[in-house]
Amino acid sequence: MEDIFTIANKNFNSRLIVGTGKYKNFEETANAVKASGAEIVTVAVRRVNILNKDQPILMDYLDPKSITYLPNTAGCYSSEEALRTLRLAREMGGWRLVKLEVLGDKKTLYPNMIETIKSTEVLVKEGFEVMVYCTDDPIMTKKLEDSGACAIMPLGAPIGSGLGIQNKMNIKLIKEQSVVPVIVDAGVGTASDATIAMELGCDGVLINTAIAEAKNPILMAYAMKHAVIAGRKAYKAERMKKRKYGSASSPQSNLI
């Protein structure tokens, strides 16, 4: 049975989005992306290294024609910086689908929701399709949705922490009330975390560090692919009810 994942009217088969940062080299990045089965990858916008022009570039390893590039605003701490970054990304090749991330604190990398909401409004007016990294606060995510975000991406835990989903109840509440896709972005540490996100009903998961910093990133990418599929299927299958006491699995009649 087909289970299509739709963001901003674009259809995808994989519900796993992967980041392309923190890898040893572009070859490893490309191999991990391939193993993950992801059809969307996040990318950052940075200055070209003028002095070392022979350095390899990401586009030579991940073809933007065959995989959806999702430009991000990682490292931006104000609406102004984020808008500048995404406008440049759009100029580079017409990217309208973008990931907005406006941070508020260097230590926790926690999002600044005031600047985030402000930026979302401007970007939507300018014709961008904005997937928004945000706190796991249902009031804030509702505001983002009202501002025109095409996907809500609450954190499970701080970026790069690998702590897993800290507030399952909030993620569930956010999913229940949202019309646009909800994607857990940040905090996943290992495969079971990704499965939990999907079992909670989320539409997708965005993972970078948990794959890139695994001892074997390619194997972890493969694990994440299956973790997301398992979680999604378990959610769709609708799990059994929990009981306080045991319930035998074998019939109790005709015992010898």
Next chain:
Amino acid sequence: MNNLNVAKIQLNGDSYEINNGTNLSKLLNKLKIQTNKVAIEVNGEIIERNKYQNLILNKDDKVEIVHFIGGG
């Protein structure tokens, strides 16, 4: 030493010397940068690709050339 034929611009945060009258296309050519893989800002304003040829750089212009790199 002042050379009347050259001008200093700020390129990605560093001082960079160009010949007077250099346009953006020429600069990219010299830097061996493929235009379809970058975006450019001059003095804070994004320049559309079809305007590179006509944009002559002036002394003290701030040029930012960016591209995509790995990121989460």
